[in-house]
Structure formats: structure tokens, C-alpha cells
Amino acid sequence: MPSDKALDDILLGPADRTSPCAACDVRDVSICAVLDPDELKRLEKIVTRLAVQPRETIFCEAAPAEYLFNVTGGAVKVYKLLADGRRQITGFFFPGDFLGLAHLNKYAYTAEAIEEVRLCRFSRRKLEKMLEQYPKLEKHLLQTASNELASAQDQMLLLGRKTARERIATFLLALSERAKRHGRSGERVNLPMSRGDIGDYLGLTMETVSRTFTRFKNDGKVELTGARHVTLQDRQALCRLAGLVEDEPVSAVAGSL
Amino acid sequence: MPSDKALDDILLGPADRTSPCAACDVRDVSICAVLDPDELKRLEKIVTRLAVQPRETIFCEAAPAEYLFNVTGGAVKVYKLLADGRRQITGFFFPGDFLGLAHLNKYAYTAEAIEEVRLCRFSRRKLEKMLEQYPKLEKHLLQTASNELASAQDQMLLLGRKTARERIATFLLALSERAKRHGRSGERVNLPMSRGDIGDYLGLTMETVSRTFTRFKNDGKVELTGARHVTLQDRQALCRLAGLVEDEPVSAVAGSL
DNA sequence: CGGGACTTTGAGCAAATTCAACCATTGTGG
DNA sequence: CCACAATGGTTGAATTTGCTCAAAGTCCCG
Numbered sequence: 001m002p003s004d005k006a007l008d009d010i011l012l013g014p015a016d017r018t019s020p021c022a023a024c025d026v027r028d029v030s031i032c033a034v035l036d037p038d039e040l041k042r043l044e045k046i047v048t049r050l051a052v053q054p055r056e057t058i059f060c061e062a063a064p065a066e067y068l069f070n071v072t073g074g075a076v077k078v079y080k081l082l083a084d085g086r087r088q089i090t091g092f093f094f095p096g097d098f099l100g101l102a103h104l105n106k107y108a109y110t111a112e113a114i115e116e117v118r119l120c121r122f123s124r125r126k127l128e129k130m131l132e133q134y135p136k137l138e139k140h141l142l143q144t145a146s147n148e149l150a151s152a153q154d155q156m157l158l159l160g161r162k163t164a165r166e167r168i169a170t171f172l173l174a175l176s177e178r179a180k181r182h183g184r185s186g187e188r189v190n191l192p193m194s195r196g197d198i199g200d201y202l203g204l205t206m207e208t209v210s211r212t213f214t215r216f217k218n219d220g221k222v223e224l225t226g227a228r229h230v231t232l233q234d235r236q237a238l239c240r241l242a243g244l245v246e247d248e249p250v251s252a253v254a255g256s257l
Numbered sequence: 258m259p260s261d262k263a264l265d266d267i268l269l270g271p272a273d274r275t276s277p278c279a280a281c282d283v284r285d286v287s288i289c290a291v292l293d294p295d296e297l298k299r300l301e302k303i304v305t306r307l308a309v310q311p312r313e314t315i316f317c318e319a320a321p322a323e324y325l326f327n328v329t330g331g332a333v334k335v336y337k338l339l340a341d342g343r344r345q346i347t348g349f350f351f352p353g354d355f356l357g358l359a360h361l362n363k364y365a366y367t368a369e370a371i372e373e374v375r376l377c378r379f380s381r382r383k384l385e386k387m388l389e390q391y392p393k394l395e396k397h398l399l400q401t402a403s404n405e406l407a408s409a410q411d412q413m414l415l416l417g418r419k420t421a422r423e424r425i426a427t428f429l430l431a432l433s434e435r436a437k438r439h440g441r442s443g444e445r446v447n448l449p450m451s452r453g454d455i456g457d458y459l460g461l462t463m464e465t466v467s468r469t470f471t472r473f474k475n476d477g478k479v480e481l482t483g484a485r486h487v488t489l490q491d492r493q494a495l496c497r498l499a500g501l502v503e504d505e506p507v508s509a510v511a512g513s514l
Numbered sequence: 515c516g517g518g519a520c521t522t523t524g525a526g527c528a529a530a531t532t533c534a535a536c537c538a539t540t541g542t543g544g
Numbered sequence: 545c546c547a548c549a550a551t552g553g554t555t556g557a558a559t560t561t562g563c564t565c566a567a568a569g570t571c572c573c574g
Contacts, residue, residue: 080414082500088414103407138395145402150360152409157337157345159416160460164562195521203417208562210522227521227571243339421530452553465530467554484539484553515574522569531561537554544547 020044026072029096029182034140046126051118058099058111058119065102067121071095074117075192078109079200089201090152092193094178098144100124114192159203162243167202168212169241172222176232189230277301283329286353286439291397303383308375315356315368315376322359324378328352331374332449335366336457346458347409349450351435355401357381371449416460419500424459425469426498429479433489446487 021032021040035043049072052058058069061080076093090109093099099111102124131138158167172189180186191198195206202209213230216222221238223231232238239245278289278297292300306329309315315326318337333350347366350356356368359381388395415424429446437443448455452463459466470487473479478495480488489495496502 080410082414082418083502086418088417090410090413101403101406103403108407108410132392135389135392135395138392138399142395142399142402145399145406146358146360149358149402149406149409150365152406152413153337153347153365156347156409156412156416157339159413160345160457161339161343194519200417205563206521207523207564211562214522245340462531463553464532464555468530471554517574518572520569520571522567524567525565527562527564529561529563530559532559533557535554535556538552540549540551542547542549544545 024072026096030070031098031137031140031144032070034136035134039134042130046122046130048121049118050121051116052113054113054115056113058113058117059107061108061110062106065100065105065107066124068098068100068124068127069122070120071097071099072118072120075114076111076117077114077193077197078111080109087200088203089197092201096182101145101148114197164204164208164212165215166241166243167204168209168216169238170243171198171202172230172232173238173242173244187232189232191228191230195227281329283353287327288355288394288397288401289327291393292391296391299387303379303387305378306375307378308373309370311370311372313370315370315374316364318365318367319363322357322362322364323381325355325357325381325384326379327377328354328356329375329377332371333368333374334371334450334454335368337366344457345460346454349458353439358402358405371454421461421465421469422472423498423500424461425466425473426495427500428455428459429487429489430495430499430501444489446489448485448487452484
């Protein structure tokens with residue numbers, strides 16, 4: 001959803017302009033999907049739309065978790081750090097994803113914009129009040145948490161037991177699945193994040209990521225058209241490597257990836 | 258809570274016997290803690306108590322998630338497998354832990370008893386009905402999921418970025434914290450699981466686990482009294498290795514570990 | 515164009531794995 | 545009650561995968 005007032009005037013009729021959420025382009029994949037128009041209006045009252053520039057942090061690990069976010073544009077990485085700077089990216093968040101699930105009122109990780117990011121921001125306190133009146137919302141939150149948990153467990157299997165090639169294959173297929181779910185091709189996959197980010201997500205170094213990409217290219221499994229763009233050429237081989245019987249699962253719904 | 262009727266007669270007065278949950282020794286750390294006596298009575302009506310022998314599976318990954326469980330005795334390991342048998346244990350569950358969170362109505366992992374395990378089993382269908390009437394319960398379920406998520410993210414950092422020694426140190430401290438929370442010493446730590454299980458949990462081989470234990474012993478960090486029992490001797494050194502500033506966190510509440 | 519950030523490639527290295535043998539503990543049957 | 549088989553744990557040597565350090569190459573963008 002563009003937060004730009006002028007843009008709203010161009011894109012929306014006057015009726016819709018009173019309800020920007022109703023016209024949000026990620027509405028049907030986001031948490032708002034479960035709300036009816038009346039409820040949506042209440043939600044709008046407590047929402048702030050904002051933009052974050054690349055490399056800016058959205059919130060920091062261990063800070064009081066005052067806000068929750070809905071990503072409406074751009075890509076976000078979330079990570080945890082060790083004292084000496086080693087970093088583990090625990091997820092990437094894209095439009096439609098819900099961000100900011102906390103533990104004991106502290107953020108469990110730092111969130112940082114990769115590209116220019118657009119967000120809907122909710123006060124946790126106010127949202128919690130709404131939760132009491134709309135159990136649907138609470139149920140959906142539980143759903144979101146359970147999705148995130150499922151992908152976290154897949155990721156543990158990847159980090160603990162898969163080889164570098166298996167990790168990269170799994171990663172590319174997950175991105176491809178996500179692109180498909182959002183109506184994009186599924187063969188052409190965009191990589192908004194750097195090689196270093198991919199490494200920190202998969203528990204590898206950027207060098208290993210790079211080498212594995214070139215190896216896949218030489219094997220005819222993928223085509224690399226610029227560093228931030230991959231075309232899957234032998235999906236079946238990638239599935240076999242990733243440990244998927246056939247195409248489907250990877251991480252069925254959003255959450256992280 | 259013993260499910261044995263005769264044992265109940267011995268241990269409990271007639272008033273308590275009508276409400277075994279009220280006398281459950283993990284009641285105050287488990288999901289039941291949020292229920293008042295009346296609600297507890299309703300819960301009891303839909304609960305089945307059962308015992309599972311070591312190495313028996315409680316449920317299987319990808320099977321329809323018909324039941325939820327509360328562990329009341331013994332230790333459970335939950336894991337995911339790759340086609341060639343590589344295994345990642347995603348968590349250990351102990352008395353008081355809630356087991357069986359599912360994704361898309363399928364279990365996300367296989368659960369297997371390590372020792373003899375005692376469980377309270379709920380039908381998911383019936384519990385969901387109760388959920389609608391007791392929002393407290395739903396809130397607590399969300400809490401449980403969020404705890405599990407937080408430890409899953411800690412585990413990703415461990416699996417992706419920590420060395421073998423750091424992993425083992427983190428593991429021992431987490432077990433120690435749990436023992437403390439349950440009123441046990443915190444220095445003497447019990448290891449109901451095998452070296453292989455520890456390896457599959459930490460993304461290592463059993464040989465590396467074993468070598469690291471002996472190295473810790475030689476360094477005076479721990480004492481090994483029998484394979485399934487460790488005494489922490491230099492907690493500060495272990496904390497430093499684990500990447501903890503001081504003693505506390507690791508994984509603040511249950512969920513897994 | 516030129517400069518900076520990111521990516522790729524190469525060579526040597528190291529942590530953890532693999533494979534194999536040995537040891538300890540436990541429980542069972544002779 | 546002891547011998548011995550079975551299971552799980554430890555130790556060693558060789559190997560390997562992925563890492564580190566270093567240099568060269570690319571791609572944006574102003």
C-alpha cells in the first residue's frame with residue numbers, strides 16, 4: 001500500500017481513499033485478510049505507514065518490542081549476532097509477511113531493510129486490545145507463529161545436516177515457491193540480498209555461496225543473469241539435491257521465507 | 258501424574274481423586290497452569306493419560322495431527338529426517354512441556370520417547386472447541402508457540418555459526434538452566450539422551466560430542482560421572498564459550514529445552 | 515569514465531567427519 | 545556367580561568439506 005497521499009488520489013476513487021487498507025496490494029496475503037471491512041477500519045486507525053531505506057534497521061534485538069509490522073514493499077533481513085560479529089540471519093521477510101513476533105516483550109532479533117522497505121506499523125499495546133475483541137485475529141497470529149515455527153524447524157534441518165549444495169538448492173527452490181505464490185514465474189528468481197546475506201542465512205561463507213552458484217551454472221542447473229538474478233534450469237535436479245520428493249512443499253506459507 | 262488408579266488411591270485423598278489434574282506435579286509449569294479449577298475439570302474430561310516405552314514413537318512427521326500432548330514424566334526427542342537417514346533433532350521435551358504444535362494439520366516432526374514417558378493426551382478437535390470458550394488458553398498457546406520460536410532461533414544461531422565447543426557449552430548451560438527452573442541443583446546435569454542424540458541436536462557427530470566432552474573434562478570445565486551425568490565445574494568459562502554475557506538467558510521458558 | 519562495493523576465483527588450511535578399533539557398562543543365560 | 549554378548553561410548557588416523565586469506569574481476573552509479 002503506497003502511503004503517498006497524492007498517489008492514492010491517482011490510483012483510488014474517493015470512496016476507497018477513506019480506506020487505504022482495502023486497496024492494499026498485499027491485503028489478501030497478509031494478516032489483514034481475515035478482517036472484514038469494519039474491523040479493517042478500526043485497524044487503520046492504529047496503523048502508521050512508513051518507509052525505511054536500505055541498511056537502516058527497523059528494530060534491534062533485545063529492545064522493548066513496542067511495535068509490530070506488516071511488510072508491504074521491499075525485502076527485510078532479520079538476524080542475531082554473536083559477540084565477535086558472527087551473524088545468523090534467521091529469516092527474510094517480503095511483502096505480505098508479518099514481522100515483530102517477540103519473546104518476553106523483547107525483539108528476538110534485529111530487523112534491517114535490504115531494499116527500500118514499506119511497512120505498516122502497529123502499536124503492540126493497541127493491537128493487543130483489539131485482539132481481545134477479535135479472536136479471529138488472535139487465531140491468525142497463532143497461525144503465523146506456527147508457520148514461522150515450521151520454517152524454523154526446516155531451517156534447523158538445513159543448518160544442522162545439509163551440505164552446502166543442498167542448502168543452496170533448498171534456498172533457491174524456497175525463493176522460487178514464494179515467487180510462484182505471489183503470482184510470479186517461479187523460474188526467474190530475484191535475489192535482493194547479497195552473497196554475504198545468503199551465506200549468513202545458510203550457515204556458509206559468501207565464498208562458498210559464490211562457488212556453489214558457479215558450480216550449479218556449470219552443471220546447467222541454473223543460469224546467472226547478473227549477481228542478483230537466477231533462472232532455474234533443472235528444477236528436478238535441484239529438488240533432488242534439496243531432499244524434496246517432488247516440487248511442492250519447502251515452506252508452505254509465509255512467515256520467514 | 259500417575260494414571261494408575263490404585264496408586265491414586267494411595268497418594269490422594271478422595272476429594273483430590275476426583276480431580277487428578279489438581280494434583281499433577283507439573284501443573285504449575287504446564288499449560289494447565291492458566292486454568293481455574295472449573296476449567297480444569299472440563300479439560301480432564303477430554304484428557305487421556307498414557308505411558309510410552311523408550312524408543313517408541315509418540316507420533317510421526319507428516320501424519321495427521323490428531324492429538325496434542327502434555328509431557329508429565331520422562332524425556333522426549335523430536336526430529337526430522339532426510340531421505341538418506343541424516344537426522345536433525347529439533348528439540349527435547351521434558352515434564353511440563355507442551356508437545357504437538359502442528360502445521361497445516363500435519364505433525365512437523367516425529368516424536369520419540371527417550372526414557373519411559375508419561376503423557377496427557379488431548380484431542381486437537383476437542384481442545385479447539387474449548388479454545389473458543391477460554392481465550393486464556395489460546396493466549397497461552399500463542400505464548401508456547403512464541404517460546405518455541407525463540408528457542409528455534411537461538412538454535413539456528415548455534416547451528417549456523419557456533420563451533421563444536423560453543424555448541425556443547427550452550428547445550429550444557431541450557432540443560433542446567435532448565436534443571437534450576439525445575440528446582441534442581443543446576444550444577445549436576447542429567448543427560449537422558451545418547452551422544453548420538455546430542456550430536457543430532459547440535460549438528461555434530463557423536464564422535465565430536467564425545468571428544469568435546471573429554472576436552473572439557475581435561476580443561477576442568479566439567480566432571481563426567483558416568484556417560485549420562487555431568488557436573489558443571491567452571492560455569493563462567495562455559496558461559497564465555499556459549500556467548501552469554503552472564504549466566505541467565507539461554508532459553509528463558511520451556512518449549513523445547 | 516572512475517571509484518567503491520560486491521562478487522568471483524585461487525591456494526592453503528583447519529575443524530569436524532569418516533572409518534575403524536577399542537573400551538565400559540549392563541544384563542542374561544549357562 | 546561368572547562369562548560373554550550387546551549396546552553405547554571413547555579414541556585414533558586419515559580424509560574432506562568448507563573456511564581463511566588474498567587477489568583479481570564486475571557492476572553499478574554518480
